[in-house]
Amino acid sequence: MSDLKTARDCIVIGGGISGLSVAFFASHAGKSVLVLEEGSQAGGKIRTHWEEGFCCEWGPQGFLDNVPETLELVRLLGLEHRLVKASPKAADRFILRQGTLRKVPLSPPAFFISDVLSLRGKLRVLCEPFVPRGHAEDESVLSFARRRIGKEAAEVLVDAMVTGVFAGRAEELSLSATFPKMAMMERTYGSLTRAMLANRKKSGGGPAGPGGTLTTFVDGMQELTDRLAAALGQSLRLKSPVAKVHYQDASTCPWQVSLHDGTQLVARNLVVTVPPPKACTLLGELFPPQAVAALREIPLPPVVVVITAYKSPQPFAHPLSGFGFLVPSREPRQILGTLFCHSIFPHQAPEGTVLLRTILGGARQPEVIAFSDDELLRLVRRELHAILGGDSDPDLVRVFRHPEGIPQYTLGHPRRLKVLAEASSQLRGLYLTGNAYGGVAVNACIAEAKKVAASLR
Ligand SMILES: Cc1cc2nc3c(=O)[nH]c(=O)nc-3n(C[C@H](O)[C@H](O)[C@H](O)COP(=O)(O)OP(=O)(O)OC[C@H]3O[C@@H](n4cnc5c(N)ncnc54)[C@H](O)[C@@H]3O)c2cc1C
Structure with missing residues (x-):
């Protein structure tokens, strides 16, 4: 089977939220696209299952409603009226400390009377503005937090945050890759406290930053990917695992993609959104050894x-x-x-x-x-x-x-991203995107997808 004559603007490998969003934004801009997804259902990690009135989410529970690209996608899909925000009654969050659940304080006065840290731990946090700037180029989240707010706050509050977002180890994750805003706050203001006060001043004394509320859809997160799949229609092919990709530098349509059933397809651009081990299988022969190593070094x-x-x-x-x-x-x-x-x-x-x-x-x-x-x-x-x-x-x-859960942006991740960007730039029309590179949250995947769609040739 061959589809070599139908040259498309873009082939997207992987039909998770990243691939579906790239394809949707690109086709909205008038590009011809095709998404190839190996599974029998689109959505990747996003899947919702209702049973006896209970909503069982396989993957993400929701997304924060503070990222314009996601809100734009929701609007373009006509899903605004289907959004459901977290109940204000769910504001209390808890952290386990010494075997007991402690409420996470949401304001400075609440922090002082809270039992989430010992008195000594709280006093150490207050010293944060007086801690000198760090100089390490790529520091672990734990080391940064210990340095700035002390051992106890780092091992309780920051470790919990890393668990919540990455299911990761704070001592292994790169600060600038996982929480770039925090790294920037220290670089710019010399202290997180000073940065928050400055932001508060800029916002006229209101909240120090765009917090966002956890949001889902009436039928759960799968409503988003189902709607994307429906909007893409024939431009999404399920049960279509990609076996191999070929690159012909001299051609105006340099990308040729082979499926396991022998189908061959061509395109001007190729967007690879599959997890790094699979990206490595597909691109291993085209990438230099250091880029192959960079893909292999992203733990999943x-x-x-x-x-x-x-x-x-x-x-x-x-x-x-x-x-x-x-x-x-x-x-x-x-x-x-x-x-x-x-x-x-x-x-x-x-x-x-x-x-x-x-x-x-x-x-x-x-x-x-x-x-x-x-x-x-x-x-x-x-x-x-x-x-x-x-x-x-x-x-x-x-x-x-x-089995391939949440990618870990470990120490060295920023360097790996540079190596991968350099390797991709040598292959005309190639884009690597998805949750393994610039952000694991659904919002980050959509924001990256929009950028990729806008830069297709
Ligand atoms: C348990 C869990 C809870 C989470 N909770 C949240 C949350 O509450 N909020 C939040 O914002 N984020 C959350 N996340 C993170 C977020 O869900 C993911 O980062 C995001 O959905 C990943 O989307 P993706 O498209 O980049 O990758 P994936 O969803 O992994 O999609 C990749 C797709 O590629 C396909 N594929 C693989 N190989 C091939 C091939 N050779 N050919 C064709 N197709 C192929 C796969 O079948 C898959 O569909 C959570 C993740 C997990 C696992």
């Missing part, structure tokens, strides 16, 4: 989601009202955290019931991917019992495994 530890639902309003001693809790790595526990989904998005569970979503694995415990469903449920019940008090029998349990 597995993540497991265990959903437990209870048809009673109070299955644990904890009231379970709020957003959920995170577990810093210094706590001797085996889960990364749990979201109180019924409280965040009340429409995602029948009234008077409880829907919990516990995350395990990541860089801290990659071995959990091999546990059976029964082992995972036993582990989650044991941990929830210890943290929330009580051991209710869940009425519904669902386990979702992501």
Whole structure:
């Protein structure tokens, strides 16, 4: 089978949110595109499953409503009226410290009276404006946080934040790759406190920065990718794993893509959004050794989601009202955290019931991917019992495994990105995008996708 005569402006490999968004923005700008997705469903990590009135999200629970590119995409897809914001009642977030859940303070006065850190830990945070600037070019998140706000705040607050976003290890992640704004705040203002005060002044005394509210859709996150897939129509081919890509420098349409069934396709631009190990398989022969090494060096530890639902309003001693809790790595526990989904998005569970979503694995415990469903449920019940008090029998349990979970932007990531950008620039019309490079959040994937779509030849 050959489709060599139909030259397209762009072929996109991978139909997750990154690939679908590139294709959508590009076709909106009048380009001819084709997305090739190996699975039988588009969406990649995004998948929603409803059962007995409970919304079970395989991957992302939502996105923050403060990124213009995502809001533009939602508007272009006609989905604005389907947005659902997190309930204001879910504002309370908890962190486990010394075996007890502590409320995360949301204002400076609340911080002083909070028990999230010891008095000594809180006093050390106050010294932040007097800590000199660091000089390391690529510093770990943990080292930066220890230096600026002290060991305890770093190991409790910052470690929890890293767990929540990356399921990662703060001592391994690159600050400038994972939290570039924080690195910039120190560079520009010499201190995070001074930077926040300056931003507050600029915004006329209002909140120090665009916070954003966690948002989803009435039917869950899959509504976004389903709508993208529908808008792309024939420009999306499912069950189409790409086996090989070829590059012919002399041609105006330099990219030829071979599928496993023998189909061959050509395009002016090629956008690769698959995880780095697969990108490496596809581009390995075209890239120089240092770019191949850069792709291989991006770790992709597995993540497991265990959903437990209870048809009673109070299955644990904890009231379970709020957003959920995170577990810093210094706590001797085996889960990364749990979201109180019924409280965040009340429409995602029948009234008077409880829907919990516990995350395990990541860089801290990659071995959990091999546990059976029964082992995972036993582990989650044991941990929830210890943290929330009580051991209710869940009425519904669902386990979702992501063998290639969340990419880790470890030390050296900024250098790897430069190497990959240089290698891609040598191959006309090639773009590497997706969650492994410039941001793991859905918002970051969409913002990058828009940039890529705008730069296609
Ligand atoms: C458990 C979990 C919870 C998360 N929670 C949040 C959250 O609450 N908020 C948030 O913003 N982000 C969250 N994230 C991160 C976010 O979901 C992902 O970073 C994002 O969805 C990745 O999208 P992507 O398109 O870059 O990659 P993917 O979704 O991985 O898509 C890549 C696609 O490529 C396809 N593919 C692979 N090889 C081939 C091939 N050879 N040929 C064709 N197709 C191929 C795959 O089938 C897949 O569909 C979470 C992630 C996980 C795992």
